[in-house]
Amino acid sequence: MCSPSTKRIAVSNYRYPGEELQLFEAAGNWKRYLAQQIGPFIRGRVLEVGAGTGETTQFLPHRNATAWTCLEPDGRLLEELRKKIGTQLPAHCTAVSGTLSALNPDDLYDTILYIDVLEHIEDDRGELAQALAHLAEGGHLVVLSPAYQYLYSPFDKAIGHFRRYRRKTLRAAANLPGLVERRMFYLESLGVLLLLLNRWVVRKTYPARKDIELWQRFLVPLSKVVDKILFYSVGKSIVGIWQHQRKQQA
Numbered sequence: 001m002c003s004p005s006t007k008r009i010a011v012s013n014y015r016y017p018g019e020e021l022q023l024f025e026a027a028g029n030w031k032r033y034l035a036q037q038i039g040p041f042i043r044g045r046v047l048e049v050g051a052g053t054g055e056t057t058q059f060l061p062h063r064n065a066t067a068w069t070c071l072e073p074d075g076r077l078l079e080e081l082r083k084k085i086g087t088q089l090p091a092h093c094t095a096v097s098g099t100l101s102a103l104n105p106d107d108l109y110d111t112i113l114y115i116d117v118l119e120h121i122e123d124d125r126g127e128l129a130q131a132l133a134h135l136a137e138g139g140h141l142v143v144l145s146p147a148y149q150y151l152y153s154p155f156d157k158a159i160g161h162f163r164r165y166r167r168k169t170l171r172a173a174a175n176l177p178g179l180v181e182r183r184m185f186y187l188e189s190l191g192v193l194l195l196l197l198n199r200w201v202v203r204k205t206y207p208a209r210k211d212i213e214l215w216q217r218f219l220v221p222l223s224k225v226v227d228k229i230l231f232y233s234v235g236k237s238i239v240g241i242w243q244h245q246r247k248q249q250a
Helices: 028-039 075-084 124-132 154-157 165-174 190-201 209-229
Strands: 046-050 065-072 093-097 109-115 135-146 179-187 237-243
Touching: 028 109, 028 124, 028 135, 028 179, 028 237, 046 135, 065 075, 075 093, 109 237, 124 135, 124 165, 165 179, 165 237, 179 209, 190 209
Parallel strands: 046 065, 046 109, 065 093, 109 135
Antiparallel strands: 135 237, 179 237
16 A cells, blocks of 8 residues: 555545534544444554544544544545644544545555445445445445435535435445445434434524533433344444455356
8 A cells, every 4th residue: 555645635625514523522422332333343454534523533443453544525624633643543543635536546445434424425336336446355344324314304404415324225325246245233223313303393403512412421322222122223323334355256
């Protein structure tokens, strides 16, 4: 894999439309819960697409990662992310400006992460096809996205979501030769009730900070229990994990 310095390009003109990243900085309980679920699949050379300011990156397990590339097209977010490397983020992290096109064609990774990113990309299947080209054989592709299109709200629209997913639509996006599904499950079951309450009663476009604190302090721990009882069959977020395997020779 080429050195990080050869992969950097000029800061993109892209500007992330959402304003929620700072609100969710304090959602440590949720991010730790997510890290527990996807941690076993994070190893080796890691590529995190759309890493933002690194607020989720710092909660993910780095112990089995040898290098961690944070790819971010928004120059403002990228600069904040770079300031955290060596302090809040491990020194093996590298911040790279741009999208997958910023990578060299021969750059390969053992883990590629899309954490609340794929729903922002109109051509999701095309995006995952590009990601597959950078996924080493045996490596894992991990996607976390908001679940259930019927929960699509003004908040989704305001932060640039094209869609929410269920199993069928996420599988369709990742229906690519060489990708084998390992796990697909939902997380945060009680969050569905919270979103329905907001849709039918409260009708807020953006949550307030106190709403985020209430959610992550009380509902996330309860959801961890309920999710197990329901066998991860319902939740406000969906996780898909695939492995890159070559086609077997005929």
